[in-house]
Amino acid sequence: MIKTLRPQNYNEALHVGHFFRTGTPVVMDLTELPDAEAKQFVDFAAGLVFGRRGDMDRLSPKVFLLMPAGMAAPARDGAR
Secondary structure, eight states: OOEEEOOSSGGGHHHHHHHHHTTOOEEEEOTTSOHHHHHHHHHHHHHHHHHTTOEEEEEETTEEEEEOTTOOOOOOTTOO
């Protein structure tokens, strides 16, 4: 299962961290946030995945996939 979150403000970073720490991959859709707040989320997520030895992949300009350690990211178009 992959959890998709569309935070409305930075206070919802708690939810991103909660699902990621429980081993659930998270799609973080920041398209509704202003650029400055979206950047804060990306900084938070980068620290989270680094600290938990996970991975983060940009799916589109403001949409990111956070993968917990030991999980392979799904293959993207053109990837083998």
